[in-house]
Amino acid sequence: MHDDDEPELAGYDPGDGRPLHSRRKLMVMRVVVVLGLIGLVLPGIVTTVSVGRATAQRACDFWGVQTAPGATSYSARFEVFGPSGIGWECYTVGSFGGERHVASLGLIPDGRRVPVGEPS
DSSP states (O other), rough: OTTTTTTGGTTTTTSSSSSSSSOOOOHHHHHHHHHHHHHHHHHHHHHHHHHHHHHHHHHHHEEEEEEEHTTTEEEEEEEETTTTEEEEEEEEEEEETTTEEEEHHHHHHHHOOOOOTTTT
16 A cells, blocks of 8 residues: 555554654543543532432421421431432431431432322
């Protein structure tokens, strides 16, 4: 194959053993790609966490008023080893001699689920 046959490959000799780009240029390109991926993914993660936290707190307030009306306030927490496994859990705060578990809200709390054993 000659350079005359394929002009886009002019000056490229695959047999010389040298890389096309220097190590420094490759490192800069990798850093730019990693930063770009982080810039695309991180806002989605932050948004998902903040919306989940706000939704869990609203659902916890709802279930707290329904099941423990004497509590001072209610706290929603994400727990890996909670009473129902991985997910959001709702607790009372400042009443009943400490914390009391109110409801398991699940991975994606919506506030519309009725606790098990209560009529809908």
